[in-house]
Amino acid sequence: MTHRRVATRLTPLVAAALGLTTLGMQSGCEGVAAAAVVFRDTDVKAVYTLPDRSMAVLVDDPKNQLRDVNGAGRVLANITYHLHQNRKKAGLSESTEIFGVSDIRALQREVGPEAFAAMPIDEIGRELGAEMVLYAEVLSAGARVAGGLYKPNAVVEVKLINAEDGRRIWPNPGSSMSGPGPGYVKTIEEEYEASAITDRSVEFQMMRRLAEEVGKEIAQLFYKHRGKEPGDMLPG
Numbered sequence: 001m002t003h004r005r006v007a008t009r010l011t012p013l014v015a016a017a018l019g020l021t022t023l024g025m026q027s028g029c030e031g032v033a034a035a036a037v038v039f040r041d042t043d044v045k046a047v048y049t050l051p052d053r054s055m056a057v058l059v060d061d062p063k064n065q066l067r068d069v070n071g072a073g074r075v076l077a078n079i080t081y082h083l084h085q086n087r088k089k090a091g092l093s094e095s096t097e098i099f100g101v102s103d104i105r106a107l108q109r110e111v112g113p114e115a116f117a118a119m120p121i122d123e124i125g126r127e128l129g130a131e132m133v134l135y136a137e138v139l140s141a142g143a144r145v146a147g148g149l150y151k152p153n154a155v156v157e158v159k160l161i162n163a164e165d166g167r168r169i170w171p172n173p174g175s176s177m178s179g180p181g182p183g184y185v186k187t188i189e190e191e192y193e194a195s196a197i198t199d200r201s202v203e204f205q206m207m208r209r210l211a212e213e214v215g216k217e218i219a220q221l222f223y224k225h226r227g228k229e230p231g232d233m234l235p236g
Contacts, residue, residue, distance in 0.1 A: 044220070044227035047184065048160070048170050049091045056099040056130035056163070057083075058121055059215075065141035065154070068204070071211045075136065075156075077101050078215025089223035099128045125163030132169060133161045136218055139185070141210065143203070150194045152210040158218055159183035186221070188214050 057079050061072040068074070080100035083090055092098070107127055108116040116124075125133035141154035159182065160170040171184050190210050197203055 042227040044225055046090070046223050047221040050160070050222050051132065051169070052091055052093055052096055053131040054097040054099070054129065055092075055132050055134055056103070056125045056128045057134045057136075058104070058124060059136045059138075061138040061141075063138075065138045066211050067141070067207055068211065071141075071208075072138065073101060074208065074211040075138070075215040075218070076104075078212050079134070079136070079219045082216050082219035083222070086219070086223045086225070089225075090219075091222075097130070099130050103128050120166065122161055122163050122166035125161070130163050133163050134218075135159050135161055135183075137183075138214075141207075143207070145194050148194050150192045150197050150206070151189055152192075152206050153187065153189040154210060154214050155185065155187050156214060156218065157183040157185050158221065184221070186217065188217050 057076055059072045059076040059079070061075075064071070066072070066075075077100065080098055083092070083098055087094070087096070087098075104124075107124065111119070111127075119127070121133055121135050125131075136156050136158045139155045139157055141152075143150060143152040145151070159168055161167070162169050168182065171182070188210070190206070190213055192206060197206075
């Protein structure tokens with residue numbers, strides 16, 4: 001089987017965000033009239049079990065779909081945070097390294113922003129010392145209003161790449177995948193009362209919260225977790 005070498009590069013916008021921003025793990029919707037999430041014991045199985053190998057995590061939002069120069073970095077920070085918190089369930093041992101925001105910043109400073117932005121994804125993984133790269137691209141993001149609810153949503157494409165030769169590990173190149181692109185395509189949506197949108201700053205906070213949720217749900221592709229049931233997202 002012929003494998004396609006991944007020569008994708010991070011956009012300058014994302015490279016700048018990773019190098020210059022401070023990424024907090026707090027939800028951006030604290031103090032906002034947001035949805036109350038009621039968790040139940042509904043288990044969702046992992047889509048894919050990660051190999052127990054060192055991994056770099058990279059996120060790209062090439063068209064600034066999240067409407068935030070820090071959005072891709074926030075997604076990245078939440079992916080690594082939730083993988084660290086659930087590494088055993090994800091099949092990663094305590095000694096397996098997960099390279100994230102601080103490591104990418106250091107590499108960017110070392111090679112320079114322009115050179116970093118031009119580096120292929122697999123090369124970034126090798127430079128960081130990772131054996132594989134978890135790469136996510138934001139395909140679209142926005143918000144819609146339906147039934148009195150404001151629904152920020154995003155579509156992301158996720159793939160796992162061998163850092164040594166750029167071959168795709170997951171999804172299998174021969175598998176049948178729905179949706180655009182060669183990766184695993186996932187849609188994430190949040191819900192809030194439309195009346196809570198009082199000004200642009202509140203809308204920005206909700207989009208920031210969406211970026212955090214995107215990061216968490218990408219991480220959850222790789223470990224069993226408690227899911228949501230109909231009615232869990234209650235307007236508040």
